[in-house]
Amino acid sequence: HHVDPARDPRSAMALRSPRALACALLCLPASIAWHGSGVRPRLPSTSLASAPLALRPALHTRAAPARLAAAAAVPEPEPQRSGWRARLPPANELRKIVPLAIMFFCILFNYTILRDTKDVLVVTAPGSSAEAIPFLKTWVNLPGAVAFTVLYSALANRMAPQALFYTVLSTFLAFFGAFGWLIYPLVSAGLLHPVAFASKLAAALPAGFAAPIAVCQNWTYSLFYLLANMWGSVVVSLLFWGFANEVTTVSEAKKYYPLFGMFANVALVFSGQFVRYVSKLHTSLPAGVDGWGVALKLLMSAVVASGGVIMAAFRYLNVAVLKEADGSDGAPSPSGKLAPKKKKKPSMSIGESARHLASSAYIRSLATLVICYGMAINLVEVTWKSKLKQAFPDPSAYSAFMGSFSSATGVATLAMMLFGRFVFRKWGWGTAAMITPAVLLGTGVAFFALCLTGNTFAPLLSTVGLTPLMLAVFVGAAQNIVSKAAKYSLFDPCKEMAYIPLDAEEKTKGKAAVDVIGGAPRQSGGGP
Secondary structure, X not given: OOOOOOXXXXXXXXXXXXXXXXXXXXXXXXXHHHHHOOOOOOOOOOHHHHOOOOOHHHHHHHHHHHHHHHHHHXXXXXXXXXXXXXXXXXXXXXXXXHHHHHHHHHHHHHHHHHHHHHHHHHHOOOOXXXXXXXXXXXXXXXXXXXXXXXXXXXXXXXXXXXXXHHHHHHHHHHHHXXXXXXXXXXXXXXXXXXXXXXXXXXXXXXXXXXXXXXXXXXXXXXXXXXXXXXXXXXXXXXXXXXXXXXXXXXXXXXXXHHHHHHHHHHHHHHHHHXXXXXXXXXXXXXXXXXXXXXXXXXXXXXXXXHHHHHHHHHHHHHHHHHHHHOOOXXXXXXOOOEOOOOOOOOOOOHHHHHHHHHOOHHHHHHHHHHHHHHHHHHHHHHHXXXXXXXXXXXXXXXXXXXXXXXXXXXXXXHHHHHHHHHHHHHOOHHHXXXXXXXXXXXXXXXXXXXXXXXXXXXXXXXXXXXXXHHHHHHHHHHHHHHHHHHHHHHHHHHHHHOOOOOOHHXXXXXXXXXXXXXXXXXXXXXXX
């Protein structure tokens, strides 16, 4: 018999008795636990019809609110996908992964153009030669990397992450656009470069000062070389991977990091062919037209346009995807992961950051990985580039060969990406991280063995129309293609996964120190 205390005064008085209060207090914890568990009893569909008539009103008044509450609390299950759609990632993951892949595509497109252009500018500049490149990389790139790291750490303390991304990227794009359309035409007109002063220095100083004099004389080309080298460390490693590590989970990284390079290495194929096409435009231009100036305008315009796409994809991710998944009120995000409110951590000063990073064994290990890779790739790549310069002394021929080399690297890396995804799933991070050093060791030994014993096979090579020099060029190109494919598909994803467990301070400043300063020894020898 259902009794309502509000209507029955006797029941209200009974609840005021000490025994009733004791029972109520004993039952209160169990009631709270039962309600907090989210478990609700399910009444059978026939309970109301089969109940006695006296209990039907009570069952009706209790069952209806319970069913309504259960319907409101339990979300409707997502419809099951079948066929080829079941193999696709969930829609909420696609909204995040596709813009990241587009960003990586455009960043690598620019990286290939800048990498293939910077050597041509420096080597073919008036009063310069290939001997200026080691001086540039040692005395310009390394100090520039240190200065940028200090500046970036200071900006990271004062600016929001989005504003920092836009500021750094727009600075690069503004310089490259101005170089193609303003700086290079002024240099061609005889302005900006102190040619007369450099000639006086060359006459007064010993011949050993030729490289630093050339760097100072062609200071705009030296600045282009510095920023083009820093694009790989800053925009690829620091901006893109730093942002990707912030917005992806470890499980998503294992699934999608090896595939980010799929679109990126399609970009290597397209950008390599684009560089090759532009390098041959001078043959179809009228007499008197600076073919390299026209090609440079096209190349830098492509860099700026691709940078605009990067900014648009970054904006879309922050406005349309991440804000929706923020869960600032503690609600579940679309990915199903609860997004709690983030506690703001006080920023460290530059000195405190340096001491903190130096005391971190984790950061030191990551820096060791990056520096040792750079030293290993330098031993092979510097020797190969010297052979390449001997085989292709003409800048246009050199640039065209590098375009074909970049396209071949993209194709090889696409195949390696598929293998990399299998390696991550089958054997995990440790095995994937060991493949790149093993590839460098094996191919490097083969290349140096050929360089040391190449003349021994000269009579045999002449029968197939090859020289020891061209064979060394082709074997070195194959070594670089395989090692870069292993780096892009395995080494880089492994390195970036290692940043994910770090806190925001270590991710931002530790990544800047490891990738920018730690990458300078790699770039000082021409590494990727």
